[in-house]
Amino acid sequence: MERDDESGHERPQDQEREVGVGPWPGGxxxxxxxxxxxxxxxxxxxxxxxxxxxxxxxxxxxxxxxDTRRHPFHVAIENLRHDLNIGSIVRSANAFGAARVHVVGRRRWNRRGAMVTDRYQHVDHHADAGALAVWAELAGLPIVAIDNVPGSTPLERGGLPRACVLLFGQEGAGLTADALEAAAEVRHITQFGSTRSVNAGAAAAVAMHAWVQEHADPSAWA
Incomplete structure (x- = not known):
């Protein structure tokens, strides 16, 4: 229950707003x-x-x-422990028009966070970081790892390749040594608070938006 500001009486909360549209108008x-x-x-x-x-x-x-308008960047995420963030990363990849999502490691992943956007987004699987690296080399795509490790450079500095693979690590542990070795460069998201890292799903959304700011043409999606 919530309180009516004018009468002071309690009233049921408003029903959840209905999503979408009804039948086509006119029959x-x-x-x-x-x-x-x-x-x-x-x-x-x-x-x-x-x-x-x-x-x-x-x-x-x-x-x-x-498929006629997807951007030329790909997103890859290591899946070592059935990471709950993968679903939200797929959802963000769909929102930002990523070409494909690549799940690296375990084939099965938690789809709940994707909110069914995986139906609209191409999702591939690679057994390990080495297999992803082989695929990326054949595709002519440099791998840009996102992790706050020594030697990494700020993501906000710009200069992301237009066609590339943005690679993210497992929540908590970050990228494996094999994943970092496969990367052409490593970027980090500059932070200003007390925590060492941001959530993997949030980091992926930030990195994708950074690519969009640098390379995307919003008029192509109007």
Whole structure:
């Protein structure tokens, strides 16, 4: 219960705001003649967490459209202990238009934090940092490790490669020695408080946004 500021009486909390949109306005006779649209969503409404431009679109149509506009940076995360941050990193990768996410180590990862964005985001697996390094070399992508270790340079200094792999470590432990060895360079996020590090999911979001600020063209996504 919460208190009504005017009357002083208690009243139930407002119901949670409904997400998305209802059935297509005007009924079946006004449905768009476009194969990207899903008849089930048109008929019953679209309550998914998608931007308005993709309302009522089929999942496959959204992925296909995203594939024409994804950015050339990739995101990789070491998964040694079923890290809960991986889901939130996938969600951020989707939000910032990453080309792909690469899970390094354990194949299984906790999808709860992804909030189903993994349906729209390509996610690959590599057995270890060495396998990721081989893939990145074949793809012509330098690996930029993000960790506050001796010899690293500030992320905010700029100069991130346009096409690259941003590599993050396990929560708490940071990047393994093999991962650091595979990296072409190591960057850190400058901090000003008492804690030694920020959460891995937060660090990934900061690094992706730094890439976006340096290289992205917002008008291409309008």
């Amino acid at each position: 079946r006779g006004t449905w768009p003649d476009d194969p990207r649209y899903d008849p089930e969503l048109l008929a019953h409404g679209d309550r998914r967490n998608v931007v308005d431009a993709y309302r009522y679109w089929r999942l496959q149509a959204i992925v296909a459209d995203l």
